[in-house]
Amino acid sequence: MARLADVERWDTGQLEAVFGRLGSARDRLVDLDGKLAGCAPPEGWVAPSAEAARAAHGGVAERLRRVVAGVTACRPVLAHTVDEIEAVKRELQTARTNAAAAGFEIDADSTISDPRTVTLLPEQVEQYRAGRTQQMQTLRTQLDGLLARADAADAALADILTRAAAGQIDDGASTNLASAADHVLGGAVVPDPPPAEAGPNAARAWWAGLSDTQREAMILRSPWMIGNRDGIPSTVRDEANRAQLPDQLATLDSDLAAAKARLAQLLAAHPATSTEPPSSADLAEVARLKDRIGDLQTRHEATVAIQSTIALPDRQLLLLDVGAPGGHAPHAAVAVGNVDTAKHVAVFTPGLTTTVAGDLGDYTKDMKGVRDVATAELKKVGRGGEEVATVAWLGYDAPQLDSTLFDPDRSVASADPAKAGGADLARFYDGIAASRPGDPPHVTALGHSYGSTTTGYALQQTSVPVDRAVFFGSPGLGTDSLGQLHVAPGHVEVLEARRDVVADIGRFGEDPNHLPGVRNLSSEATRLPDGTVLAASTGHSEYLAPGTTSHHNLGLAVAGLEDKQVVGPNVGFGDYRREFPGWQPP
Amino acid sequence: MVPITAIGDAGRAAAGVATDVAGIDVAGPAGEIAGALPGSRSAQVAAAAAQQWRTEFTGVTTAMQDYGRGLGDTATEYRNAEQAQLQQITQATAALPGPVGLLGSAAVGASSLIRQALG
Numbered sequence: 001m002a003r004l005a006d007v008e009r010w011d012t013g014q015l016e017a018v019f020g021r022l023g024s025a026r027d028r029l030v031d032l033d034g035k036l037a038g039c040a041p042p043e044g045w046v047a048p049s050a051e052a053a054r055a056a057h058g059g060v061a062e063r064l065r066r067v068v069a070g071v072t073a074c075r076p077v078l079a080h081t082v083d084e085i086e087a088v089k090r091e092l093q094t095a096r097t098n099a100a101a102a103g104f105e106i107d108a109d110s111t112i113s114d115p116r117t118v119t120l121l122p123e124q125v126e127q128y129r130a131g132r133t134q135q136m137q138t139l140r141t142q143l144d145g146l147l148a149r150a151d152a153a154d155a156a157l158a159d160i161l162t163r164a165a166a167g168q169i170d171d172g173a174s175t176n177l178a179s180a181a182d183h184v185l186g187g188a189v190v191p192d193p194p195p196a197e198a199g200p201n202a203a204r205a206w207w208a209g210l211s212d213t214q215r216e217a218m219i220l221r222s223p224w225m226i227g228n229r230d231g232i233p234s235t236v237r238d239e240a241n242r243a244q245l246p247d248q249l250a251t252l253d254s255d256l257a258a259a260k261a262r263l264a265q266l267l268a269a270h271p272a273t274s275t276e277p278p279s280s281a282d283l284a285e286v287a288r289l290k291d292r293i294g295d296l297q298t299r300h301e302a303t304v305a306i307q308s309t310i311a312l313p314d315r316q317l318l319l320l321d322v323g324a325p326g327g328h329a330p331h332a333a334v335a336v337g338n339v340d341t342a343k344h345v346a347v348f349t350p351g352l353t354t355t356v357a358g359d360l361g362d363y364t365k366d367m368k369g370v371r372d373v374a375t376a377e378l379k380k381v382g383r384g385g386e387e388v389a390t391v392a393w394l395g396y397d398a399p400q401l402d403s404t405l406f407d408p409d410r411s412v413a414s415a416d417p418a419k420a421g422g423a424d425l426a427r428f429y430d431g432i433a434a435s436r437p438g439d440p441p442h443v444t445a446l447g448h449s450y451g452s453t454t455t456g457y458a459l460q461q462t463s464v465p466v467d468r469a470v471f472f473g474s475p476g477l478g479t480d481s482l483g484q485l486h487v488a489p490g491h492v493e494v495l496e497a498r499r500d501v502v503a504d505i506g507r508f509g510e511d512p513n514h515l516p517g518v519r520n521l522s523s524e525a526t527r528l529p530d531g532t533v534l535a536a537s538t539g540h541s542e543y544l545a546p547g548t549t550s551h552h553n554l555g556l557a558v559a560g561l562e563d564k565q566v567v568g569p570n571v572g573f574g575d576y577r578r579e580f581p582g583w584q585p586p
Numbered sequence: 587m588v589p590i591t592a593i594g595d596a597g598r599a600a601a602g603v604a605t606d607v608a609g610i611d612v613a614g615p616a617g618e619i620a621g622a623l624p625g626s627r628s629a630q631v632a633a634a635a636a637q638q639w640r641t642e643f644t645g646v647t648t649a650m651q652d653y654g655r656g657l658g659d660t661a662t663e664y665r666n667a668e669q670a671q672l673q674q675i676t677q678a679t680a681a682l683p684g685p686v687g688l689l690g691s692a693a694v695g696a697s698s699l700i701r702q703a704l705g
Contacts, residue, residue, distance in 0.1 A: 006624050010622065022612065025610050056652070060649045071612055561697040
């Protein structure tokens with residue numbers, strides 16, 4: 001049986017990391033299905049060497065199916081082991097606390113001793129001893145039960161590891177890697193997730209109600225059903241979304257190649273030297289194909305950008321929706337850090353002209369910078385153990401400076417894109433809270449430019465208030481009353497840099513730095529009490545520049561260290577306009 | 587009939603699969619279980635399991651490389667044999683008298699070009 005001291009040292013966080021890495025490895029193996037079929041000896045090849053080649057290919061494929069089956073079999077057992085160990089450790093802690101309160105000591109081998117000395121009357125001694133013995137026996141039974149439980153979980157994991165690595169997990173009559181994995185899950189039937197309208201709490205409850213095998217089956221068979229579901233744990237969403245990327249890229253590659261080939265065929269049929277004009281049907285098809293190629297290229301570029309962004313360490317892909325031709329723009333959200341375990345979580349929403357292909361990498365890097373400041377500042381105040389995660393949320397159709405400028409549904413002059421995006425963003429915030437019942441993180445909403453308007457609309461719709469919101473370079477929050485925002489009282493903050501005209505136009509409500517109750521943070525050059533000199537931010541696009549006061553303030557907001565923030569009046573030329581005779585709010 | 591290039595293509599694809607398999611790490615995380623659960627039975631078996639998986643991945647990678655190389659060699663062998671046959675036919679046809687020989691050579695040349703085009 002495992003020693004008590006060992007069980008107390010068992011590291012479930014490390015086991016969870018193993019769980020994730022085995023999942024990624026398994027998903028990458030399953031993704032080889034297409035390539036494995038593509039390297040099979042060609043059909044119709046008849047020769048002795050062909051038979052030998054088929055046997056060789058079949059042999060390697062079977063070995064890979066066994067590996068996939070083995071890894072797939074390990075994962076639910078690992079998940080169960082994590083749950084069991086966490087439960088055992090919690091109960092051990094309680095047992096230790098109760099034992100200490102009663103004056104007992106428990107050593108590393110779970111031996112219980114009773115060092116307490118009491119002065120008793122002779123007639124009390126026997127009863128006292130009997131009581132103490134009874135208490136010790138109860139404690140002994142409890143400890144033995146817990147250690148046996150830990151032992152059982154450990155034994156199950158040891159057994160599956162041994163059999164899996166020895167290739168003893170049966171992959172059934174599977175003909176490919178995906179079906180080998182599915183076979184191991186024994187045809188687990190998974191109840192459908194609740195409809196999206198049911199909200200993040202319903203999604204969390206559904207996920208919590210699944211067995212480890214059902215969860216594994218869900219990730220394997222239907223990752224698209226959970227990758228973007230708010231309320232599901234972020235590690236699960238990340239794995240499900242990553243699992244879809246290779247297939248999505250392959251589909252886009254093949255669709256692009258097919259469209260380009262068809263276009264080339266049509267153009268070749270009507271060379272410039274031809275005297276016969278192309279038919280109107282051909283001309284229409286050429287136009288359609290050019291649109292389709294442009295659209296596919298946009299989605300392809302977005303997918304490649306997502307892939308390279310999450311290739312960096314410590315990233316979670318929490319939203320993957322590159323859309324369909326003719327549909328919305330590609331959407332994505334990437335976290336730096338682990339949203340499931342972070343004590344502080346921030347969600348940043350950018351604004352005008354943002355695209356996944358063009359900006360996801362940079363904004364994720366910006367979020368890493370803000371996270372670094374938050375982490376460093378927490379460390380300075382002796383709270384270095386508090387994890388921070390920051391999310392770049394590009395989950396809405398941000399307005400663009402193109403033909404959509406004149407489309408009232410999509411123009412930057414309209415609040416409609418912000419309202420539509422705000423609804424999704426609100427669900428994303430609520431999803432973070434829902435995915436961590438009993439362990440809510442400190443959540444900060446960050447919004448820049450038009451993204452601050454989207455954030456403003458989102459915060460009017462959330463079910464669970466966020467702890468803090470920082471709006472920077474904001475043209476308005478979609479409301480003139482902070483009371484409409486579901487943010488902890490006194491924690492709405494605004495940054496306005498010098499010469500940032502956008503921050504003064506008040507296009508979507510009153511200029512935020514004039515809203516009653518708002519906390520104005522400085523974006524001017526500053527010298528901190530420790531001598532650090534921070535630079536000013538100027539214009540509309542320097543708030544996230546490292547080494548600036550605004551960047552520093554954002555990091556402190558995320559860490560919840562408002563006492564260390566640098567406050568300032570945020571008054572610029574646009575604000576002085578108010579003093580002109582006849583000035584009216586927009 | 588199977589184009590020779592299809593066999594060569596399958597060989598190259600197999601080399602790609604071998605590279606992909608070599609880049610996938612199951613042994614590493616399996617081995618980390620030992621560090622996560624000190625003093626456990628799982629820790630005792632984790633190192634051995636990791637080694638077995640490492641060996642299996644090396645074996646699969648090598649087998650896939652060998653398989654791909656085998657297909658490539660077969661494709662080359664077929665191509666050489668075909669070339670040799672064509673050469674024999676060309677020589678035999680050229681030995682035929684006058685216009686018959688010329689027509690034959692042209693036919694063999696055309697056939698060779700078509701085969702090359704089809705792969």
